[in-house]
Amino acid sequence: MSSTTASVRSLYVHVPFCAHKCEYCAFYSEASSGELINRYVGALERELELVAGTLRPQTIFFGGGTPSILNLKQWHQLLHTMDRLNLLGAAEWTVECNPATVSLDKAKLLRDFGVNRISMGVQSLDERLLERLGRIHSREQVFKSFDTLRAAGFENINVDLMFAIPTQTMEIWHATLNEAFALQSEHLSCYEVIYEQDTPLFAQLKAGEFDVDEDLAYDMYETLIDRCEQSGFFHYEVANFARRAGAGRAAPRPVLSDPEIPDFACRHNVNYWRGGDYHGLGPSATAYIGGLRTRNWSNTPLYCEQLEKGKRPFETREELPPLQRAGEIAAFGLRMTAGWPFEEFQKASGFDLRSEWAGQMSELVNKGWAEESPVRFRLNRQGLRFADSAAEMFLR
Ligand code: SF4
Structure with a gap:
């Protein structure tokens, strides 16, 4: 069941600023302005004060936007406030960084206060495609920033990539993967380009400036899975790959409860996928605590x-009926290759997957999309490709 409000263990913080808006982006973010960022930092401190009494974070994730756009002074202020409020010491604390806004001083400051994971928005290592996407960084800045983060002591780094970018060929995708693997990051997140309404990329598609090649996108995804597995990454969620500990890498502590999830999986996201509660601070952030979504x-x-x-x-508050929430939890968890251990699902939702969703489970097994064992239910590789449609069947 949901945790009590006194013991929320996950915290998401949204930093809604970027140096420049990317062509494909539909996240809530805006081009940065010094004054507004200062005002935001002050407001976020107030918001942290308001929730600190109900929060003992084991995972923290600063996402955006571009959290690394905050300057040293702003980070100092925020980190000291978190210290004062007793919010440091999370087992996993991730900050998203744009390769153009990483400096050694900033990286060391974050590390000193307990940030121990960086997620770097790389997207491509092809100069022409980076420009196509409207990214502000160059491929050289990716390699330089990666070295800077390692020099500052980060031993857990994620690299974000995109595929099926307009004009990207399979050859370019292979070259990007080669270079990404050579970085030896602990984690990779790889997303197919999505054409979100109200983005310049969507407008270009509608104007007929390029076509979407779905077969190529499918081949790129299959290539990604095969090549990640050959390179020591374990596919643990539709778009996410992580290494296991060993070969000079110590496992992050505490150890995950499901041995099917690799050591360097993003624990913060695993908490979402496994139906845990979380606080969400900053503009546009969502929180889910004890049945209430805000x-x-x-x-x-x-x-x-x-x-x-x-x-x-709060712009919205929504009380979720238990069965509706359980359906969402079931759907989220199916995105993971480990699927749902029946016992864990019962703990997270209060319902038994085998009785409430027996029909959907057998339909997916019969379709060849899923597998059921005495202890768990999961989508297989074929099913994961259609994870969104499979997950929809579980919503109530
Ligand atoms: S850096 Fe990220 S959040 Fe900012 S505009 Fe680009 S994709 Fe969107």
Whole structure:
């Protein structure tokens, strides 16, 4: 069942600023301005104060936007506030970084306060495609920033890549994977380009500037899985790959409870996929605690204004009926290759997957998309390709 509000163990913080908006991006973020960032940092401190009493974070994730865009002074202020509020010491603390905004001083400061995982938004290592996507960094900055992060003591780094980018060929994808593997990161996240409405890339597609080649996208995904497995990465979620400990890499502590999940899996995301509670702070962030889902305003000045008045900046609050929430939990968990151990599902949702969803499970097994054993149910490689449609069958 859900944890009590006194013991929420996961914290997400949204930093809604970027140096420049990428062509494909539909996240809530805006081009940075010094004054607004200062105001945001102050508001976030208020929000941290409001939730600190119900939070003992074991995982923290600063995402965005571009968290690394905060300058040293702003990070100092935030980290000291977290220290004062007793929020340091998480087993896993990730900060997303853009390769263009990493410096040794900033990396060391984060490391000193307990940040121990970096997620680097690389997307491609092809100069032409980086420009096509509207990324602000060069391929050289990726290699340099990676070395800087290692020099600052980070032993757990994720590299984000994209595939099926317009004009990307299979040859370019192979070359990018070769270079990404050579970095020897602990984790890889690889997403197929999505054409979200209201993005420049979507407008270009609608205007007929390029075509989507679904067969090529499928081949790129299959290539990705095969090559990751050959390179020592374990495919543990639709788009995520992680190494196991060993060969000079010590496992992060504490050890994960499901041995099917690799040591360097992102524990913060595993908590989402396994139905755990979490606080979400910052503009547009969602939280889920004890049956209540809230979402903050996706408007930074309004978010700041609410907190300056001492109020929680909720745009929406939604109480989820237990069966509806259990359906969502089932759907999320199926994105992982480890699927759902029946016992774990019962603990997370209060329902038995085998009685409530027996029909959906056998339909997926009959389709050749899933496997059931006495202890767990999971999608197989074929099923994972259609994870969204499979997951939808479990929603109530
Ligand atoms: S850096 Fe990330 S959040 Fe910012 S615009 Fe690009 S994709 Fe969106």
